[in-house]
Amino acid sequence: SNDEVILLDFWVSPFAIRAKIALAEKGVEFEARQEDLLGTKSELLLTSNPIYKKVPVLLHNGKAVNESSIIVSYIDEVWPTPALLPPCAYGRATARFWADYVDKKVFDGGSKIWKSKGDEVAVAKAEFIEILKVLEGALGEKNFFGGDTYGFVDIITIPLASWFYAYEQYGGFKVEVEAPKIAAWINRSLEKESVASVYPDPIKVYEFVGMLRKFNGIE
Numbered sequence: 001s002n003d004e005v006i007l008l009d010f011w012v013s014p015f016a017i018r019a020k021i022a023l024a025e026k027g028v029e030f031e032a033r034q035e036d037l038l039g040t041k042s043e044l045l046l047t048s049n050p051i052y053k054k055v056p057v058l059l060h061n062g063k064a065v066n067e068s069s070i071i072v073s074y075i076d077e078v079w080p081t082p083a084l085l086p087p088c089a090y091g092r093a094t095a096r097f098w099a100d101y102v103d104k105k106v107f108d109g110g111s112k113i114w115k116s117k118g119d120e121v122a123v124a125k126a127e128f129i130e131i132l133k134v135l136e137g138a139l140g141e142k143n144f145f146g147g148d149t150y151g152f153v154d155i156i157t158i159p160l161a162s163w164f165y166a167y168e169q170y171g172g173f174k175v176e177v178e179a180p181k182i183a184a185w186i187n188r189s190l191e192k193e194s195v196a197s198v199y200p201d202p203i204k205v206y207e208f209v210g211m212l213r214k215f216n217g218i219e
């Protein structure tokens, strides 16, 4: 297709990675443009996402789409195969429920771990493990959240897993111990080229979080 697709990006942003995986699953070529979020945001970002001024922003033939889960839904509608959402309304509602749960709980829950000091850490860790156990229950015996195919909830969730090593290090736990099915699902996901090709090194994410802690004066 001769669509112009640009993604305003930041290498460690799990939200931008959601869009990259969706585009890869659809076989859509795109240009990722790195924003200097620790420095000055581009005029293109500020005009494309004036409300939140955040990445990712998808520019499709010059039209801006914002908010990563909305971007993934948009991609699924514009390039319909392979479908990321199921065909029936109930299946779509269930997928959106779990994507919403992940959006509300996982990144903020994990951030509390590395933003905490002293005995707050144990509280944040326990809360995060509870979130993982809820997701463990939602996945159940399935290979993927989308069943046998990689779907909307998988794509919404897997980028956040690249931050789990940092959470383990600062929280003092192991995902494979607390949520073994989720740990297996992460490994299964990383066997997919569309995921592995854009998944940041968890060690580099850990080092980035270490920098954020210094930046925020968290010892």
Ligand SMILES: N[C@@H](CCC(=O)N[C@@H](CSO)C(=O)NCC(=O)O)C(=O)O
Residues within 6 Å of the ligand: 010, 012, 013, 014, 015, 037, 053, 054, 055, 056, 066, 067, 068, 069
């Ligand atoms: N709900 C949005 C969150 C995007 C976001 O936080 N983007 C961050 C980088 S990743 O942590 C961002 O752009 N931050 C810049 C800022 O906050 O100024 C989405 O899902 O797209």
